[in-house]
Amino acid sequence: MTLVGRGLVCSYGPTRALDGVDIVAGGGEIVAVVGPNGAGKTTLLRALSGERRPDRGDVLLDGSPVSGADPGWRGRVGLVSHRTGLYRKLTVAENLTFFAALHRISDARHAVARSLETVGVATLAKTRVEALSRGQAQRVALARSLLHDPGILFLDEPFTGLDPAAAAALESTLRARRAAGGVIILVTHELRRCLGLADRVVVLQRGHKVYDGETGSADAADLLRFFTATSSDAS
Amino acid sequence: MSELRRAWLITRKDLRLEFRTGGRLLSMIAFVVLAGFLFAFALDHNLVPGRDVAAALIWLVILFASTAGAGRIFDAEEEEGAFRHLLLTPVSRPAVFLGKTMANLIVIWLVTALTFISLTAFLDVRDQGSLTAHAAVLLPGTIGLAATGTFFGRMSRHSSLGDTLLPVLTFPLLVPVIYLGATSTARVLLERPWTEISGSVRLLWAFAVGSVFIGAALFRHLTDE
Numbered sequence: 001m002t003l004v005g006r007g008l009v010c011s012y013g014p015t016r017a018l019d020g021v022d023i024v025a026g027g028g029e030i031v032a033v034v035g036p037n038g039a040g041k042t043t044l045l046r047a048l049s050g051e052r053r054p055d056r057g058d059v060l061l062d063g064s065p066v067s068g069a070d071p072g073w074r075g076r077v078g079l080v081s082h083r084t085g086l087y088r089k090l091t092v093a094e095n096l097t098f099f100a101a102l103h104r105i106s107d108a109r110h111a112v113a114r115s116l117e118t119v120g121v122a123t124l125a126k127t128r129v130e131a132l133s134r135g136q137a138q139r140v141a142l143a144r145s146l147l148h149d150p151g152i153l154f155l156d157e158p159f160t161g162l163d164p165a166a167a168a169a170l171e172s173t174l175r176a177r178r179a180a181g182g183v184i185i186l187v188t189h190e191l192r193r194c195l196g197l198a199d200r201v202v203v204l205q206r207g208h209k210v211y212d213g214e215t216g217s218a219d220a221a222d223l224l225r226f227f228t229a230t231s232s233d234a235s
Numbered sequence: 236m237s238e239l240r241r242a243w244l245i246t247r248k249d250l251r252l253e254f255r256t257g258g259r260l261l262s263m264i265a266f267v268v269l270a271g272f273l274f275a276f277a278l279d280h281n282l283v284p285g286r287d288v289a290a291a292l293i294w295l296v297i298l299f300a301s302t303a304g305a306g307r308i309f310d311a312e313e314e315e316g317a318f319r320h321l322l323l324t325p326v327s328r329p330a331v332f333l334g335k336t337m338a339n340l341i342v343i344w345l346v347t348a349l350t351f352i353s354l355t356a357f358l359d360v361r362d363q364g365s366l367t368a369h370a371a372v373l374l375p376g377t378i379g380l381a382a383t384g385t386f387f388g389r390m391s392r393h394s395s396l397g398d399t400l401l402p403v404l405t406f407p408l409l410v411p412v413i414y415l416g417a418t419s420t421a422r423v424l425l426e427r428p429w430t431e432i433s434g435s436v437r438l439l440w441a442f443a444v445g446s447v448f449i450g451a452a453l454f455r456h457l458t459d460e
Contacts, residue, residue, distance in 0.1 A: 050323075051322070053459065071326075075325040079319070081316060083316035083319075084316070085317045086315055086317060087248070087252060089251075090252065090255075094248075098244060098248050099324060102321070103325065104325065129315075
């Protein structure tokens, strides 16, 4: 399975958030997208996931164009963002059961239990989301994104506000998904973390891709210096 | 699973949130009761019998309460960004609209029932006519209000004017509902024959069905970037 973004252009009014960005992510691979604020990271993720239709360019899965307008495509992707996307007044189980039903999962109760077990929060099933800590809520959000066993997982700053234990649990889950052959695209501004987790890193700056390479071969120190320089430049 | 079933899941979720949060419903109920209370003092019952103005006031209170509530239909969706995740499920946009509209409609029905009871009590309307006939008038009227409120409630989220925009957009569109609804309810209160009312009710149904279909068809323009 290979996800390709080709020549993606997205604008917000006169501001061009993405300017002809190409990206490739294969199965069993974690691709980290990093860059300073306003680089276009989240816009790239939204274009790839189908949340936003690019002004120009295509998103292809195994060579075939995909679009957010296609319910079949939406059923194959999972999303975790820095906002949990959970209903605070519902319990964890009610939240997940609702999303499982919308994903047409036949045995929703079993899927919810399995998903909560996977991220280590099965004991919280009957707790209202408003009573959860930030780390717990983020794990539940991850469980929600895994409910329908998506082949492609998008993560938008998922480590924001997580304590070290919760961040380690999230990393562990992502490694397991990678081992299972999933495509994982991780948007973050935490370069150090992504160098330890991702297989490849893509650096964006002002809507342009300025670096794309394997983290194993990347000179982390150079990349860090580059990132720091672009951040300073942007600010 | 059919899209109708998914729409119902959204309705059920919205109602569960509504009754657990209570904020929107409580504010609408408070508005309805207070409006009836104030109207009782604002009218000189010796000059203007409550029955003569009850129909107009009932419909205006329902309109104002439902419009005030419409601005908050998407509050829970936006609180933690849940709407983004809802839209990423395979559910169709018309089903999302239908689900949200049905939840809004059920809340409006509760408010409508309370408005009717409250205003007929405060305005001292003793002979209320057939309750079945009132329901036959109010049902299509409230469907139109719910569909229009849900659609423009979403639209106002995208505007910097926010809830201020909502009445500006909806009130002109809802003139037919208010006119047909109030005149029909007045006739039911006066126990006029159904033949005098049925034409208006048919037009109310036409508005209701039209607003649901148009809202469902156009809703994706308010959700997809």
